[in-house]
Amino acid sequence: MKHAAFMTISALAFGLLSPQKSIARQQPNIVVILADDMGYSDLGCYGSEIPTPNLDKLAQNGVRFTQFYNTARCCPSRATLLTGLYSHQAGVGHMMNDQGPDHEAYRGQLNNKSVTIGEALKSAGYFTAMSGKWHVSFDFNVNPANRGFDRSLAAPNGGFYYADKRSRLFLNGRELDVNNAPELPKNWYTTDIWTDYGLKFIDEALTEKKPFLLYLAYNAPHFPLQAPESEIAPFRGKYLQGWDKVREARYRKQIQLGLIDSSLKPAPGNPIIYKWDTLSDAKKKQYDDMMAIYAAVITHLDKEVGVLIDGLKKRGVFDNTVILFVSDNGGNAEPGIEGRYDGAHPGTVNSDVYIGQGWAQVACTPFWMYKHHTHEGGISSPAIVSWPAGIPKERNGKFEQQPAHLVDILPTLLDLAHATYPSEYNGNKIQPLEGTSIRPAFTGKNIDRKNPIFWEHEGNRAIREGKWKLVAERSERWQLYDLEKDRSELKDVSRQYPKVAADLEAKYNAWYTRVHAEPYPKPLNSWFYDYTSLKSGE
Template sequence: MLKQYMTSVLLMAFACLAPAAFSQKKPNVIVILADDLGYADLGCYGGEIPTPNLDKLAQSGVRFTNFYNTARCCPTRAALLTGVYSHQAGIGHMMDDKGADHPAYRGQLNHNSVTIAEVMKGAGYFTAMSGKWHVGHQHGVYPSNRGFDRSLHAPAGGFYYAGGNNAKLFLNGQEVTNDSTALPKDWYSTDLWTNYGLRFIDEALAEKKPFMLYLAHNAPHFPLQAPEEDIVKFRGKYLKGWEKLRQERYEKQIKLGLIDPSWKLPPINPNVKRWDSLSDDEKKRYDDIMAIYAAVISRLDKSIGDLVDGLKKRGVFDNTVILFVSDNGGNAEPGIEGRYQGDKPGNAKSTVFLGQGWAEAACTPFWAYKHHTHEGGISSPGIVSWPAGIPTSRNGKFERQPAHIIDIMATLVDLGNAGYPTTYAGQPIQPMEGASLKPAFTGKPINRKNPIFWEHEGNRAIRDGKWKLVAEKTEKWQLYDVEQDRTELNDQFDKQPDVAKKLVAKYEAWYKRVGAEEYDKTFKWFYDYNKAKQEPGAAGNGK
């Protein structure tokens, strides 16, 4: 009897101590970056495309409603990797090098910044990367020389299959042929990145180290390609058109509690043709484009499920933080027509772009798209899963504090109890610009000390608390209370002159500090938002 009692006591004591001991262990971290995924493209953010695996992560974790990127691919990757603004990291625009006189525009990560891999490696982590790199490969900047122990990377994406025109792969810094025996046979890039991510995790576990994996998908970036058996599931489902899809997503977002019902759906871009004005052949073409896009996203979600299953089989899912975001808003390139080329659009030799009509739906309920600093261009899904660290009372909750891609470095430093250096490899290192998001996982305030800033191609913005100052390159400044009016329909610039003046001054000081420069191009297919907003019915639902 005494023996049974003592055994029971010991078991109870262990049950009480085990969670505490477990919580003290450094968590593993996986940062997943999607490419050109719009705010409304996932089921848990209002979309109709089935994304059960991401939805499940959201239901067992936390969804950020105000997670921001930089509006474009390369700058977002630079900011994510370094924790400073992209201009400070040397990638103020894309990959062109403007020379030493333009340090913010060298087209590669500079050495006055450190990467999440370099920092986490110093905290004892096994660091790995798989996917799209796009932060200076052509200038000799590889994952393998910026802190990643293991990597399988594509210099800049632009493919899904081994037969793609831009399909190039580098394993731990060395180029491998697309038919190498080191790669799975007949690979599809979305699956390949996850496959190698899990291989690298196995190496980390063998070395008995916590791991930090940066999983950088090229999906759903053009050229949109997916297996035919996935595309066929969606054909015919989009013949209702982009206006109807956008309205349905908006209504679902309200039903989910994702957005405030008082935020009106902006009028659809007047450059976009009305669906009912299209011919039957045009409708079929656009339906197929959206079906291919949906298939690419569905396949992306499947890969997330494969990743989670792999983590569970290895017994590390509970203590792994998974953070899923996108690099910019939905992509309206190259304009109204999109692109639909090839004998069999959607296969490895085709080129398909989503186009402006469907991008309107991808960015629901916001204005604008990729490239632009209105909410549609800079708003991303932001899903965090961490069973061992997020209390069950937070499962499925929305986190409404603003977050930004620059916060990922600070968050990882916090999670891994890492030291962020002032110097590295003999070079002075710029301080982190972001704030740790870890407090928000449990519903606590983020300790953000500074506003959040944007500049891309002359499009600019600053968010400070509830106020957002924003303008396209061709526009005057506008001021919005994004807590009351996040769809940016009621300009407060003239009504709040003191607020506007302070924000303009803060923005101009930041612009100078990071070395931003005037951009000399604009998009001809874009249009003046202010003009459209002032038209009759502009505050309605776009009908």
């Protein structure tokens, strides 16, 4: 294996031996890392007090995006990342429930009018691999093994970290016995095995002398929060100061880092969240423990990113590997104010811990709202790009202010791989890409974005064009914000700029029709919606 890796490296370094070698030299390796339910401020390099030294170092030697967007929810974000289409166009307009043939945007699975990053790059000569949470259906052959990935270790859904009744794993499309499979280590933890198998797949790519694409979809830090006790213990007591003080500290650190300007004021605290000083000592201890487990899950994720980076370096391929790290939605406030806490065995294999709204608000610092929602807290991701061979050293540690979105990932990978996007694939007509390559931003150039960015989830909606954002929760009227001056969405200027608002609304309505979006049929959930207008005192 070492010999095969050395031969691959030599070919990349010196290989003008043939036109094919020259082409391979121009194709970087690519790793796309997706975190699950990680808020905008949850990494140290985005303001957090949680130690994330490996991702911080990746940012110091790469580029951080300040305005990278997701779709506000797990399944739609994965569909968008995988296809370069809005999730409705890919068939995953909501989650994985199939609404039937009369609702083509809501079939709950990737359709055949899309191609995945695996299919697109495999056609360009890449060895394609996926490790982690799939969550765009495992039915009807919609799984990594049948959607372009040469190798995969995948979970159909998330919801677990250790082997238990909820866990299912598939190796190259074949289901494993999660408790007894010889392919799995004893007492495995998902974050570890996703990384380990990712490196195994990379070794296969090197043996085959192919550039590789690894889609590494961690399920951390999604609930139910579970982590080794030895990693939780150091955080206990650190959060007894309460969510308001932790949020304020993150905001100050974001200014210090240069992530945000001091003129950007944080969105006000949600008025329905408990005031920390009114809680009993027992409740404070409980919420401290919940956040300690969350912090441990994130530090463990960072540790495994370090294992991946070390593995790439040992194999001699780190410098010419593009690593893109991003999250699928904002911090998670489910199932409401209380969160969820298993006081008997918190953090263990049988525990079921959710951080709740108070800590989710911290995760989304300095913005308003969380996962599910199209205000900035719900759709803003930390996003880091590393590529030593392709990003000039003078760009190291820089912030990139241009907006980007998950819909841009496939176009970017095509650009990096010198690959073409098909108009037909496996006999099916393929929809045109919606995103654009953000590769120019790696080197400080302008992204050639010709169209607005759109959102719709559960009736929450938004459109972003230039500095303007038109946004509304399901229960609200449209609001207009100038994000150059007001990223935290404090001052609605729709009455000052009615023509701008009307133009954006018309573009949004045309998009909504084109992607076959539909009204969300379920009743309003009070903890999500009843207080949305309180932010601005309306």
